[in-house]
Amino acid sequence: MESFEVRRRDDGLISILYIKGYLDAHTAPKLEQEIQNLINEQNFKIIVNFNELSYISSAGLGVFMGFIENVREKDGDIKLTNMNPKIFRVFDLLGFPTLYDILDNENDAIKKFS
Amino acid sequence: MPESMTKYYLKIPSETDNLELIREFVSKVATKVGFGDDDINKIELAIDEACTNVVKHAYKDKNEKTIGIAIKLDYDRFTVVVTDTGKGFDIKKLKTPDMKEYLAEMRVGGLGIYLIHSLMDEVHFDIKPGVKNEVQMVKYFYKQDEEGLKIQEN
Numbered sequence: 216m217e218s219f220e221v222r223r224r225d226d227g228l229i230s231i232l233y234i235k236g237y238l239d240a241h242t243a244p245k246l247e248q249e250i251q252n253l254i255n256e257q258n259f260k261i262i263v264n265f266n267e268l269s270y271i272s273s274a275g276l277g278v279f280m281g282f283i284e285n286v287r288e289k290d291g292d293i294k295l296t297n298m299n300p301k302i303f304r305v306f307d308l309l310g311f312p313t314l315y316d317i318l319d320n321e322n323d324a325i326k327k328f329s
Numbered sequence: 330m331p332e333s334m335t336k337y338y339l340k341i342p343s344e345t346d347n348l349e350l351i352r353e354f355v356s357k358v359a360t361k362v363g364f365g366d367d368d369i370n371k372i373e374l375a376i377d378e379a380c381t382n383v384v385k386h387a388y389k390d391k392n393e394k395t396i397g398i399a400i401k402l403d404y405d406r407f408t409v410v411v412t413d414t415g416k417g418f419d420i421k422k423l424k425t426p427d428m429k430e431y432l433a434e435m436r437v438g439g440l441g442i443y444l445i446h447s448l449m450d451e452v453h454f455d456i457k458p459g460v461k462n463e464v465q466m467v468k469y470f471y472k473q474d475e476e477g478l479k480i481q482e483n
Contacts (some may be wrong), residue, residue, distance in 0.1 A: 218349055240381040241345035270352075272377045273440035301370055308447050309440055 218242060221249045229260045229328055231321060235267035238275030246262060246279050250293070254282065259291020262324045266297035271305050279315065294324040337400040343384045343413070344392045351380050351398060355409060360401050362407060371448040372409070372468055376440035379411040379464045386417030387462060406450075407468045417458030457480070 219242035222233040230253050234246060253261055263279075265277060279293055286293055294316045298306070318324045339345050339354050355376045361371045380396055388394045397412035446452055451467035 234430065237349060239345070239348050239377060240385065241348055270373075272348075272374060273444055274381055276440065305374065305444075306446065 219245060221246055223249065223253075225258075226325065229262060229325060230258045231262040231264055233264045233267065237270040238268060238278075239270065239272045240274035243274045243278050247274070247281065250278065254285065257288040257289075259286050260328050261286065261291065261293045262321060262328075263293060263295050264297050264321055265295060265299070265302055268299075268302055271302050273305075273309070274310060276306065276311065279311075283315070292328070294318060294327065296321050296324050303313050306318070334404070337397045340395050341398070343388045343394040343396050343415075344358040345381070345384055346430035347396075348377055348380060348384075350477055351396075354398065357402065359407065359468075362402060363470075364407070368468060372407070372466075375445045375448040376409055376465050377410065378444050379409075379466065382441050382464075383411065383413040383415065383462075387413045389416070389438070390453055391415075405470055407470065409466045410467075411464045414460065415458075415460050415462065417462045 217236065219234070219236040219238060222235075223231070226233045232246070232249055232253075238244070238246060250261065253259075279295075283293055295306075296318045297320055298317060303317070305314070306317065310316075316324070316327065318327070337358050341351065348416075356369050356373045357480065374397045376398065380398070383396050384390065384392075394413070395416060397410075399410045399412070401408040401410070403461050411463065445464070445466060449466040450469050451465075453463075453465040453467075455461075455463040455465070
């Protein structure tokens with residue numbers, strides 16, 4: 216079994232990435248590539264659904280840091296949803312909730328984009 | 330104070346691919362000694378961050394090098410020592426980053442040390458570049474208040 220997987224679903228102009236497993240320094244480049252692909256395709260409205268993610272380290276959080284400015288300059292955003300409390304706590308420890316739009320579920324994120 | 334009672338040791342090639350194994354090793358021992366999920370998660374993440382720093386910075390992705398992970402158990406504490414023989418770092422630059430400044434700059438990376446300090450009860454560095462670098466991370470079995478009295482964790 217892969218320790219980390221990313222699936223993508225497009226909903227109109229919004230792209231949703233479903234991430235699963237462990238997001239660490241080994242697997243972060245995979246997510247980085249997926250987000251880079253979206254940006255290359257001029258998709259700047261991005262939702263990352265954390266529902267099936269069981270672990271994140273700072274290397275995983277760094278992926279979002281790398282793109283957020285660029286995406287917001289293009290009137291887009293990376294909205295994060297469905298985080299379990301363990302994952303949220305890592306974001307919280309680093310003060311990320313002030314920087315990112317973290318929402319309970321995908322529908323809330325889609326509404327905020329429209 | 331009595332000597333450390335038990336010691337577990339893992340020596341593993343310096344590759345990000347091994348981070349998952351390292352986390353499993355540390356969390357298995359932490360579970361065995363009775364830590365709760367909350368502390369296990371903290372220990373696991375702190376050790377991942379220390380080892381990621383070794384792979385990425387001390388050895389700069391040279392995977393023929395090895396990382397040592399030693400776990401020592403004392404009556405009151407769980408200590409993990411991560412050892413490498415790579416490029417060390419300037420201990421003076423290790424002060425806790427100003428998060429406001431950090432968020433304003435939105436720099437990528439460099440969060441590991443800050444996390445390790447937040448997650449563990451004590452952190453010590455012994456840096457001898459190219460010879461032996463050690464990061465020692467301690468989690469007490471009981472939290473202590475300012476006067477050193479034991480407080481039962483929830």
